[in-house]
Amino acid sequence: MTFDWYIVATYYPLFLQGLAITLGFTAISIVTSFVLGVLVASLISLRIRFLHHILEWYVAFFRETPLLVQIYFVFYALPELGVTLSAPVAGILSITLCEGAFFAEIVRGGIQSLPQGQYDAARALALPRFRVLSLIVIPQALKKVIPSLVGQSSIVFKDTSLLSVIAIEELTGITQKINAELINPMTTFLTAGALYIAVFWILNAFWLLFERRMRKEGSEAWT
Amino acid sequence: MDIAVQISILKVLFIKGLLPMLKLAPLSLVFSLAIGVFGGVIRLLRIPILDQLMTVYIAVMRGLPILILLFIAYFVLPLGSNPFVAATVALSIYHGAYMIEIFRGGLQAVPIGQWEAARAIGLSFWRSIRLVILPQALLVVAPAVVGQLVILIKTTAVTSIIGYVEITRMGRSLMETLLMPLPIFGYIAIYYFVICHLLKIMGESLEHASRRRLQGRKGN
Numbered sequence: 056m057t058f059d060w061y062i063v064a065t066y067y068p069l070f071l072q073g074l075a076i077t078l079g080f081t082a083i084s085i086v087t088s089f090v091l092g093v094l095v096a097s098l099i100s101l102r103i104r105f106l107h108h109i110l111e112w113y114v115a116f117f118r119e120t121p122l123l124v125q126i127y128f129v130f131y132a133l134p135e136l137g138v139t140l141s142a143p144v145a146g147i148l149s150i151t152l153c154e155g156a157f158f159a160e161i162v163r164g165g166i167q168s169l170p171q172g173q174y175d176a177a178r179a180l181a182l183p184r185f186r187v188l189s190l191i192v193i194p195q196a197l198k199k200v201i202p203s204l205v206g207q208s209s210i211v212f213k214d215t216s217l218l219s220v221i222a223i224e225e226l227t228g229i230t231q232k233i234n235a236e237l238i239n240p241m242t243t244f245l246t247a248g249a250l251y252i253a254v255f256w257i258l259n260a261f262w263l264l265f266e267r268r269m270r271k272e273g274s275e276a277w278t
Numbered sequence: 279m280d281i282a283v284q285i286s287i288l289k290v291l292f293i294k295g296l297l298p299m300l301k302l303a304p305l306s307l308v309f310s311l312a313i314g315v316f317g318g319v320i321r322l323l324r325i326p327i328l329d330q331l332m333t334v335y336i337a338v339m340r341g342l343p344i345l346i347l348l349f350i351a352y353f354v355l356p357l358g359s360n361p362f363v364a365a366t367v368a369l370s371i372y373h374g375a376y377m378i379e380i381f382r383g384g385l386q387a388v389p390i391g392q393w394e395a396a397r398a399i400g401l402s403f404w405r406s407i408r409l410v411i412l413p414q415a416l417l418v419v420a421p422a423v424v425g426q427l428v429i430l431i432k433t434t435a436v437t438s439i440i441g442y443v444e445i446t447r448m449g450r451s452l453m454e455t456l457l458m459p460l461p462i463f464g465y466i467a468i469y470y471f472v473i474c475h476l477l478k479i480m481g482e483s484l485e486h487a488s489r490r491r492l493q494g495r496k497g498n
Contacts, residue, residue: 119428119474120467121435124446128467131459216343220439227345240353248346255341 059242066233073229074250080146080215080225085208087151092158093197097188099159100166110159117156123217125149130221146218154211161203165196201269205262212258213251226250287452288465295445296469299434302365302444306434307427309370314377319407321382332378339375344433347372352440365437373430380426384419385411417488424481428474435470445469 063070095114099107117125129149133140140148169192177187197204219228230247234240317335320328339347351357352364388411396406438447449466453459 115475116467116471119432119478120470121432121446123435123438124449124463124467124470127446127450127459128463131453132463135458135460213341213343216345217436219345227343230346231349234353240349244346244349244354248342248350251343251346252338252341256337 088154091155095159096162295448306369313374317378318381384415
């Protein structure tokens with residue numbers, strides 16, 4: 056078994072198609088996870104009785120169990136409770152629940168690092184709690200944790216490879232399919248691996264630009 | 279829901295699932311720690327060529343999903359198509375890359391005076407690392423290592439896909455015969471959560487302890 060460039064040359068449209076699907080799932084999941092994470096972190100910071108305990112347990116539970124088990128749970132066990140989801144929806148839902156918990160933890164860290172003076176000043180202006188959160192706390196907290204948010208987004212990209220277990224043909228899934236046909240794992244999996252690494256670092260470069268831009272804009276708007 | 283059935287599911291998951299996982303995780307941890315120590319020293323000293331190789335190695339591991347690495351270890355590397363061996367190798371080199379960064383940070387945190395003192399009393403390079411520097415660096419890196427161990431344990435679930443029979447794999451086959459995915463995957467999640475949560479609590483207390491020790495040292 057050797058690396059066969061001919062396979063790469065013939066099958067590259069399929070690999071690229073898989074990559075496009077991976078990127079689609081990544082983009083959707085980053086948005087949904089981010090929204091969930093901010094929402095959960097905000098609700099936790101309001102310290103509403105019971106609710107904040109439940110949310111803290113949610114964050115702990117989803118951060119400390121494997122995503123793969125969560126995917127199986129959403130796809131195979133939820134139908135038993137009357138919730139049957141298609142593979143793509145189940146996939147996005149499980150990544151969102153898992154990564155939402157990670158994003159929530161990051162944002163919560165940002166909220167906790169804000170100086171007490173910010174709250175005091177907001178209260179002195181007689182702002183209602185919700186507006187303190189949306190106008191003062193969240194924007195500043197997010198700005199502080201941009202690097203962590205960006206790092207977590209890169210992890211979402213790699214996480215989508217697990218969606219292949221519920222028959223979604225993203226890059227990993229389609230690579231397995233091509234490999235089942237050709238039985239040349241050296242070519243197929245190394246090609247997929249190279250694509251993942253290349254795109255990961257391209258995305259990272261974009262994040263870095265985005266981060267720098269946000270910081271510049273942020274410093275004008277908020278300081 | 280028959281209680282006896284539930285108990286036997288929990289038991290099977292423990293014996294045929296959790297124990298094989300607890301065989302894989304510590305072994306991979308030891309290998310990844312070894313990679314971390316050697317890689318950390320190489321990065322710290324900026325040993326030419328080896329340091330560049332480490333940079334590439336870390337970049338590759340960071341960009342690669344663990345599932346693809348497992349496929350490569352299982353199907354491509356000449357490891358005898360043994361899922362356990364492939365899983366151990368893949369997890370070790372994957373987490374080893376993260377351990378290198380952790381150890382480099384820990385080694386850097388040891389004051390330069392400690393190095394000079396170790397060499398001044400005539401210890402060889404590797405002995406001063408082993409006897410003087412590493413014990414102090416370990417104190418610094420312990421919480422981060424525990425954090426990485428939690429991630430490692432979560433990635434052992436992925437080894438089920440290349441056919442290593444651990445708790446997630448066991449859950450899938452139980453589901454196919456018993457057709458009860460809800461309790462099965464619920465129990466599996468709880469098993470993982472208990473282990474990871476205990477480790478996290480341990481990591482937090484280690485962090486407190488190491489911070490106290492480090493502050494104490496500065497006070498002296």
